[in-house]
Amino acid sequence: MAAGANSSPAILPISNAAAQPPTAAGNQQLSSNSSVRLFLTAISDNIRFGLANRRPWSEVVDRSAFSKPESISEATLRLRKNYNYFRTNYLTIVTAVLAFSLLTNPFSLILLSGLLAAWLFLYVFRQASDPPIVFFGRQYSDRETLLFLIVSTVAVIFLTSVGSVLVSALMIGVAVVSLHGAFRAPEDLFLDEQEPQGGVPGFLTLLSGGAVATSQAPMPARA
Incomplete structure (x- = not known):
């Protein structure tokens, strides 16, 4: 009796989940989220910087400044000067036409969105x-995945209505x-031929931003 009364109760072990090191799956998820976040940040920064450099739309649609060119050489000279000055505005116009064409063709928009996500x-x-990548019980290498993406892109663009919609737009x-x-x-x-309007976000700029974002993503911690 005395020995039983003096014995202390058993202490249950307490696991501290916060002190445990992150698992490999958690590190991979964190790395993927960081890559996506950096890629989207690069895109938003490029778009915001380009829109900040656009010219006023009142200058674009100024009716008093329109006149018929006297020759093809004068029209070419005007086009070159106006392109250097209204570069961001022209890119916005082309993008708006492309977006309108895709919105009016939902099937092409769905195919293009799925291809971009892939x-x-x-x-x-x-x-x-x-x-x-494992699909239907078969493991695919990076080279096979890239080949599949290239073939899918060619098939979607040339064998469906996506290509005609993009080309027409x-x-x-x-x-x-x-x-x-x-x-x-x-x-x-006010034109400066030596220093044309720069800083316009393009497709290559976005791709380079995405590559930098992927390369700067944190790698999983190794034991």
């Missing part, structure tokens, strides 16, 4: 430490920009 999550955001956008640049007299614009 490129981002199967190639751009993947790292060397990520597990291999780009042709309309370029035609609008060319007509505006040829008929807009640039004499009232």
Whole structure:
């Protein structure tokens, strides 16, 4: 009795989940989220910087500045000067035409969105430490995944309506920009041929931003 009364109760072990090191799956998830966040941040920064450098739209649509060019050489000179001055505005016009064409063709928009998502999550955001892709019980290497993405891109663009929609939208956008640049007299614009308007976000800039974001993503911790 005395021995039983003096004995202390058993102490249950307490696990401290916060003190445990992160697992490999958690590190991979954190690395993937960081890559996506850095990529989206690079895109938003490029778009915001480009829109900050655009010219006032009142100068773009100034009716008093439109006149018929006297020759093809004068139209070409006007187009070159106006392109250097209204570069961001012209890019916005082409993008708006392209977006309108895709919105009016939901099937093409869905196919293009799925293709873009496949490129981002199967190639751009993947790292060397990520597990291999397994589909229907078969493991695919990075080279096979890249080949599948290239073939899918060619099939979607050339065998569906996506290619015709993109080409038609780009042709309309370029035609609008060319007509505006040829008929807009640039004499009232402050042009600096040596330092044209720069800092316009383009497709290559976004890709380079995405590559930097992926390369700067934290790697999983090794034991």
